[in-house]
Amino acid sequence: MTIKSKSRGGALALDILNHGALALVALLFLFPFFWMVSNAVRSNAEVLAIPVRILPNVFEWHNFAAAWTQLPFGRFFLNSLIVSISVTVITVVVSCLSGYAFARLKFPGRDALLMGYLATLMVPGIMLIIPLFLIVNNLGMVNTFQGVILPVAFGTFGSFLLRQFFMSIPTELEEAARIDGASRLRILVSIIVPLSMPAIGLLSLFTFIGQWNNFLWPLIVMTGADNATLPVGLTLFQTQQGTAWNYIMAGATLSMLPGIILAILLQKLIYNSIALNAGMGGR
Numbered sequence: 001m002t003i004k005s006k007s008r009g010g011a012l013a014l015d016i017l018n019h020g021a022l023a024l025v026a027l028l029f030l031f032p033f034f035w036m037v038s039n040a041v042r043s044n045a046e047v048l049a050i051p052v053r054i055l056p057n058v059f060e061w062h063n064f065a066a067a068w069t070q071l072p073f074g075r076f077f078l079n080s081l082i083v084s085i086s087v088t089v090i091t092v093v094v095s096c097l098s099g100y101a102f103a104r105l106k107f108p109g110r111d112a113l114l115m116g117y118l119a120t121l122m123v124p125g126i127m128l129i130i131p132l133f134l135i136v137n138n139l140g141m142v143n144t145f146q147g148v149i150l151p152v153a154f155g156t157f158g159s160f161l162l163r164q165f166f167m168s169i170p171t172e173l174e175e176a177a178r179i180d181g182a183s184r185l186r187i188l189v190s191i192i193v194p195l196s197m198p199a200i201g202l203l204s205l206f207t208f209i210g211q212w213n214n215f216l217w218p219l220i221v222m223t224g225a226d227n228a229t230l231p232v233g234l235t236l237f238q239t240q241q242g243t244a245w246n247y248i249m250a251g252a253t254l255s256m257l258p259g260i261i262l263a264i265l266l267q268k269l270i271y272n273s274i275a276l277n278a279g280m281g282g283r
Contacts, residue, residue, distance in 0.1 A: 033256075040064070040249035047245045060246070067237075067250040072225055076233035079145075081258070083218070083229055084211040086149045091207045092200055095158030100188050102159065103166035104174070114163075120156050126216075133220055147221045148229075152211065158203050165199040166192055201266045209259045230255045 039047050040063055042056040067073060102114050132151045133142075141147035169192060177187045193200065215231040222228055225236060234251045237244040 036249050037253055039246060040253045042246050044242075044244055044246045047249075063246050063250040064254060067247040067254070070247065071233060071236055073233065073251065073254075075226060076228055076230045077255075079227060079233075080212055080229040080231075080255075082145060083148050083214075084208050084258075086145070087153045087211045088204050088207045090149070090153035091155060091158050092204055094154055095162045095203060096188065096193060096196075096200070098159040099162030099166055100184075100192060102163040104171075105184075117156055118160060121160075129216070129220065132217075136221060142221055143223050143227060144221075145227075148218050152214070152217060158207065161203055162196065162199055165196050169195055205262060205266050208262055212255070212259055 038055060041059045041061055042063075043058070043060055046053070046056055102110065102117075136142055136147040136151060139147075141150075173191055173195075174187050177191055182190070213231060214229070218229045219232050222232065225233065228236070230251070234248050234255075237248045237251070
């Protein structure tokens with residue numbers, strides 16, 4: 001009994017230590033978000049004041065309304081939604097088609113093409129900015145949504161992610177559907193895609209948040225406040241008279257809401273994807 005009680009006590013102490021370490025790491029990661037919200041409800045003078053205070057003297061909640069109304073924030077919000085949703089939809093559709101082709105179709109040079117496709121992941125995105133802009137400019141798509149959406153909607157990561165997931169699905173399901181006369185496209189839409197919703201949900205979340213936070217490409221392609229996305233629009237709070245840091249932080253806090261909502265809606269799919277990947281890795 002004494003040995004058992006000591007082992008239980010040691011296990012309890014170890015659990016407390018592990019949870020304490022995890023809580024500390026979580027606090028370290030959450031502190032930048034806390035600091036952003038804290039600065040969002042201060043006056044601009046207090047944001048720049050020294051010594052720095054963790055909490056503001058006066059909570060100025062009206063900063064959120066002021067940030068929304070001082071600039072066409074609603075327009076920035078709508079532009080970001082249009083770009084992010086469009087890129088996400090195109091990326092998912094193209095990734096499903098190409099991932100299925102690489103996973104199931106047998107054609108000459110498939111593996112070499114896949115290796116070449118994956119090699120593009122090694123090219124830094126910043127190196128493609130000038131060539132992409134020249135192409136967009138020659139096509140007359142500067143300062144258009146097409147110019148912002150199309151160059152970034154066809155990526156390698158989604159195709160590789162879904163290809164790996166599709167390969168884990170038993171081929172017997174497809175063979176049975178082929179016997180019933182289903183085409184490749186019908187098999188993809190009716191069988192493969194429903195079974196792959198965890199991976200598709202994860203890809204959708206990553207793509208949406210990545211485009212929602214994308215700053216450099218919209219900054220280069222779009223001109224004027226009417227076509228600006230949220231990350232670009234927030235820079236308009238920087239003027240010759242100074243920078244309204246409290247409004248920037250308030251706008252940044254508001255801009256996080258769609259990503260948080262999407263993560264909450266897709267959390268079940270994300271957990272299932274992690275569980276499935278862990279299960280496949282353990283086999």
